Amino acid sequence: NAGVTQTPKFQVLKTGQSMTLQCAQDMNHNSMYWYRQDPGMGLRLIYYSASEGTTDKGEVPNGYNVSRLNKREFSLRLESAAPSQTSVYFCASRHDRDYGYTFGSGTRLTVV
Amino acid sequence: ILNVEQSPQSLHVQEGDSTNFTCSFPSSNFYALHWYRWETAKSPEALFVMTLNGDEKKKGRISATLNTKEGYSYLYIKGSQPEDSATYLCARNSGGGADGLTFGKGTHLIIQP
Numbered sequence: 001n002a003g004v005t006q007t008p009k010f011q012v013l014k015t016g017q018s019m020t021l022q023c024a025q026d027m028n029h030n031s032m033y034w035y036r037q038d039p040g041m042g043l044r045l046i047y048y049s050a051s052e053g054t055t056d057k058g059e060v061p062n063g064y065n066v067s068r069l070n071k072r073e074f075s076l077r078l079e080s081a082a083p084s085q086t087s088v089y090f091c092a093s094r095h096d097r098d099y100g101y102t103f104g105s106g107t108r109l110t111v112v
Numbered sequence: 113i114l115n116v117e118q119s120p121q122s123l124h125v126q127e128g129d130s131t132n133f134t135c136s137f138p139s140s141n142f143y144a145l146h147w148y149r150w151e152t153a154k155s156p157e158a159l160f161v162m163t164l165n166g167d168e169k170k171k172g173r174i175s176a177t178l179n180t181k182e183g184y185s186y187l188y189i190k191g192s193q194p195e196d197s198a199t200y201l202c203a204r205n206s207g208g209g210a211d212g213l214t215f216g217k218g219t220h221l222i223i224q225p
Contacts, residue, residue, distance in 0.1 A: 031211060033212055035215075040217070041217065042116070042201070042214075042215040042216050042217045042218065043156075043201070043203075043215040044215075045206065045212045045213070045214070048210075048211050048212045050211040056210065056211070058206075058210070058212055059113060059206075059214070090155065090156075097143060097144065097205065097211065098144070098161065098163070099161065100146055100148070100158025100159075100160075100161050101146075101148075101156070101158060101213070102158070103155035103156050103157075104155060105154075105155050106155060
């Protein structure tokens with residue numbers, strides 16, 4: 001069982017470039033989430049999808065867009081990367097709010 | 113924005129000793145409190161999900177309690193082992209009708225042989 005798979009694991013972007021972070025889960029979970037982890041701060045929610053076909057903003061959505069492509073896949077897009085978006089990004093999923101998250105392995109993104 | 117506080121920020125414990133740390137959170141619109149273990153170079157792994165006031169959960173040498181009225185949870189580790197070294201995160205539902213969890217900054221636990 002792969003669980004939650006994130007790609008890529010590492011990425012360096014130049015300011016203004018765009019990219020999409022991919023996330024896929026094979027556990028038939030309904031809900032999927034994107035978080036960022038910065039030094040000295042807790043994991044902060046960027047966007048989430050409570051069920052297939054819906055997406056909502058979290059705490060820090062500015063500069064990002066998301067797509068829930070199907071039940072398995074939830075992608076995060078940076079349209080015009082900024083140095084402030086340098087971070088480690090985690091995708092997570094769960095069946096519903098009675099369950100804990102299963103996290104992906106993370107994407108370390110550097111914007112120069 | 114919800115404020116989830118964890119203390120202490122870091123903790124050094126001798127192997128074999130028992131330890132505990134705290135998670136404090138607002139009580140309003142509470143649904144669930146989660147604990148995760150996050151080992152270096154890995155992803156966070158779920159330990160417990162607790163929803164009821166007075167809940168106690170246990171997994172091996174690790175246990176947790178929940179007080180939703182006063183807004184705190186304790187995580188206990190009995191007879192610490194080197195493999196317990198990790199950052200322990202707590203999180204509660206974000207509230208305001210939103211799905212998702214709001215995380216604390218974690219307690220970094222180091223077990224010294």
